[in-house]
Amino acid sequence: MAHDHAEHEQTPEQLQVQFEQLSLLESEFEDAESEVIRKAEAIKAPLYKKRTDFVAKVPHFWSLVFEQCPQEVENFIQPTDSEVFAECFETFEVSRFEVDDPKGSPRSFSLKFGFSENEWFEDKTLEKKFWYRHTKDWDGLVSEPVKIHWKKGKDLTSGLTDAAVKLHEARQKTTDRKKEVSLPEYKELAKKIETAEDASVSFFGLFAFVSGYRWVSAEESETAVKHDKEQLAKIRAGEKVDEEEEEDDEDPQDYQETEVFPGGDEVATIIAEDMWPNALRYYKQHFEEDGGEFDDEELSDLDVDMDEDDESGEEVDIRALVGKGKKGDEPPAKKQRKA
Amino acid sequence: MAHDHAEHEQTPEQLQVQFEQLSLLESEFEDAESEVIRKAEAIKAPLYKKRTDFVAKVPHFWSLVFEQCPQEVENFIQPTDSEVFAECFETFEVSRFEVDDPKGSPRSFSLKFGFSENEWFEDKTLEKKFWYRHTKDWDGLVSEPVKIHWKKGKDLTSGLTDAAVKLHEARQKTTDRKKEVSLPEYKELAKKIETAEDASVSFFGLFAFVSGYRWVSAEESETAVKHDKEQLAKIRAGEKVDEEEEEDDEDPQDYQETEVFPGGDEVATIIAEDMWPNALRYYKQHFEEDGGEFDDEELSDLDVDMDEDDESGEEVDIRALVGKGKKGDEPPAKKQRKA
Numbered sequence: 001m002a003h004d005h006a007e008h009e010q011t012p013e014q015l016q017v018q019f020e021q022l023s024l025l026e027s028e029f030e031d032a033e034s035e036v037i038r039k040a041e042a043i044k045a046p047l048y049k050k051r052t053d054f055v056a057k058v059p060h061f062w063s064l065v066f067e068q069c070p071q072e073v074e075n076f077i078q079p080t081d082s083e084v085f086a087e088c089f090e091t092f093e094v095s096r097f098e099v100d101d102p103k104g105s106p107r108s109f110s111l112k113f114g115f116s117e118n119e120w121f122e123d124k125t126l127e128k129k130f131w132y133r134h135t136k137d138w139d140g141l142v143s144e145p146v147k148i149h150w151k152k153g154k155d156l157t158s159g160l161t162d163a164a165v166k167l168h169e170a171r172q173k174t175t176d177r178k179k180e181v182s183l184p185e186y187k188e189l190a191k192k193i194e195t196a197e198d199a200s201v202s203f204f205g206l207f208a209f210v211s212g213y214r215w216v217s218a219e220e221s222e223t224a225v226k227h228d229k230e231q232l233a234k235i236r237a238g239e240k241v242d243e244e245e246e247e248d249d250e251d252p253q254d255y256q257e258t259e260v261f262p263g264g265d266e267v268a269t270i271i272a273e274d275m276w277p278n279a280l281r282y283y284k285q286h287f288e289e290d291g292g293e294f295d296d297e298e299l300s301d302l303d304v305d306m307d308e309d310d311e312s313g314e315e316v317d318i319r320a321l322v323g324k325g326k327k328g329d330e331p332p333a334k335k336q337r338k339a
Numbered sequence: 340m341a342h343d344h345a346e347h348e349q350t351p352e353q354l355q356v357q358f359e360q361l362s363l364l365e366s367e368f369e370d371a372e373s374e375v376i377r378k379a380e381a382i383k384a385p386l387y388k389k390r391t392d393f394v395a396k397v398p399h400f401w402s403l404v405f406e407q408c409p410q411e412v413e414n415f416i417q418p419t420d421s422e423v424f425a426e427c428f429e430t431f432e433v434s435r436f437e438v439d440d441p442k443g444s445p446r447s448f449s450l451k452f453g454f455s456e457n458e459w460f461e462d463k464t465l466e467k468k469f470w471y472r473h474t475k476d477w478d479g480l481v482s483e484p485v486k487i488h489w490k491k492g493k494d495l496t497s498g499l500t501d502a503a504v505k506l507h508e509a510r511q512k513t514t515d516r517k518k519e520v521s522l523p524e525y526k527e528l529a530k531k532i533e534t535a536e537d538a539s540v541s542f543f544g545l546f547a548f549v550s551g552y553r554w555v556s557a558e559e560s561e562t563a564v565k566h567d568k569e570q571l572a573k574i575r576a577g578e579k580v581d582e583e584e585e586e587d588d589e590d591p592q593d594y595q596e597t598e599v600f601p602g603g604d605e606v607a608t609i610i611a612e613d614m615w616p617n618a619l620r621y622y623k624q625h626f627e628e629d630g631g632e633f634d635d636e637e638l639s640d641l642d643v644d645m646d647e648d649d650e651s652g653e654e655v656d657i658r659a660l661v662g663k664g665k666k667g668d669e670p671p672a673k674k675q676r677k678a
Contacts, residue, residue: 277368
């Protein structure tokens with residue numbers, strides 16, 4: 001059946017106006033979304049506090065939550081990472097650290113991992129911050145590489161986190177981001193990544209993550225936001241918006257060649273928006289077999305000795321290390337994860 | 340480094356108490372999440388209204404949004420489905436129809452598709468409702484199959500939607516759900532699905548979706564919720580919670596053998612929680628090339644004739660039907676979809 005579009009035909013000028021209106025509406029949606037995140041944080045903050053107090057008394061709580069993590073995160077957890085989690089992962093916290101900051105974004109968040117004394121690194125706390133930032137053409141999460149103080153011969157990332165930290169320090173001192181590519185630290189990291197290409201990166205490579213696009217500073221982001229607001233104000237006032245000149249600052253550079261952990265923003269987002277709010281449910285999944293109830297036998301089996309290391313280098317199941325390791329690999333049978 | 344667990348050792352009784360406390364906390368989280376959904380709906384309702392008014396003037400808005408849909412949804416859109424969307428898909432609406440219903444759930448939602456006169460079916464509106472319901476061991480979305488009035492020889496689901504509707508009608512008349520499996524309508528649908536196994540199901544098979552587990556009636560769900568609340572009240576009051584007897588009502592039946600559209604709940608959830616709130620962004624993606632700005636040429640190319648049907652049976656790109664089809668298959672370059 002032919003579709004009559006006569007009534008829809010629009011001139012380019014009309015369409016331009018339409019897109020301006022669309023941008024206005026979109027910015028209202030973004031403000032609303034920020035408001036929703038703020039409200040959600042306010043509603044849930046006392047519960048998160050209560051949960052933190054509760055799980056402090058539950059052995060292996062966060063190890064088991066991460067063992068039960070969604071596939072999209074599990075894909076990044078290597079066997080040795082599982083050992084680290086089982087052995088010394090003690091506390092975990094997500095915080096929306098810019099939720100009330102007018103210059104920041106309620107979409108920014110940090111992941112804070114707490115560890116006990118262990119054989120791999122000196123750090124008791126590793127905190128990874130993700131800032132929601134803007135450029136003229138992009139918005140998303142960026143992060144600074146976090147230094148991990150690996151013990152001798154124990155660096156699970158084979159020098160990638162250190163090299164990312166070094167590049168970031170050098171990057172902070174350059175004024176022109178297009179010159180970044182000629183820094184020796186850039187070349188070194190790019191080469192390391194290229195060499196390591198076939199090996200699976202440790203989950204701890206996430207601490208080296210910078211961006212799905214490129215590093216964006218707070219200043220650049222503020223400028224982009226300010227410019228956007230001015231454009232929207234003009235549209236709202238019915239003023240002519242200047243055609244944006246295609247400035248000659250297109251990046252010829254593929255910054256992803258120095259990204260240690262591509263997709264790190266997505267992994268972190270799943271951790272912050274799914275695993276953190278639904279941690280109790282993930283924890284419970286460990287004890288559920290085919291949707292059944294807990295039984296005492298299962299509960300009393302929880303505290304097994306964790307020292308029986310699996311040295312075989314095969315896939316390590318945290319359940320086998322901290323739990324009874326009986327459940328097998330299939331996902332929990334009937335429970336639908338709550339959205 | 341050996342990990343000292345002596346301080347963590349707990350008796351089965353202590354662990355039982357711990358799990359009761361966990362259930363209490365989890366129910367508080369669920370209430371908070373419902374409150375967040377209600378608040379989000381209240382904040383966004385006026386914007387959705389404004390957007391509906393706006394997109395009524397934008398040709399092919401929803402066709403283009405669905406053309407730009409995330410991979411998890413696109414996997415379910417067959418070439419002929421794309422043709423239907425391009426040809427006659429006019430309006431779309433998601434509604435949280437139980438958001439203020441104390442017996443319902445703010446997680447329930449409906450997808451309402453509006454169509455113009457077309458060659459495939461008589462319906463002008465197809466509405467698919469998803470109810471968030473509970474059983475003793477499960478909670479999730481269930482739905483009733485929706486009758487599609489296919490034109491002669493045009494049923495894209497080869498009788499699957501009709502057969503699902505018939506089974507559901509028969510199911511409503513049976514009193515014992517375990518007898519469902521012996522209904523002739525059950526056998527017929529299971530056989531149809533088995534036969535069709537290799538063919539890709541049309542997106543319109545979503546209208547036949549029932550559940551990722553099994554059908555759960557409003558009555559059964561209310562009973563389960565009531566029972567849960569009583570258990571939690573006992574825990575809160577410090578009373579002994581009876582060990583739940585493993586009732587002999589385990590389902591030996593795999594109800595998924597009559598599910599026309601496995602994963603339909605997940606697809607619908609992505610549509611409701613991602614595509615609906617972010618529709619403006621998906622629409623804009625159509626016009627964005629490598630994160631650049633719109634240009635007039637692109638805008639004026641939007642209103643092409645849609646009657647040049649692609650009869651080859653190859654992958655049909657809605658862009659090629661309603662737009663200029665220039666962009667290729669790669670996802671938008673730099674824009675990160677907002678969470």
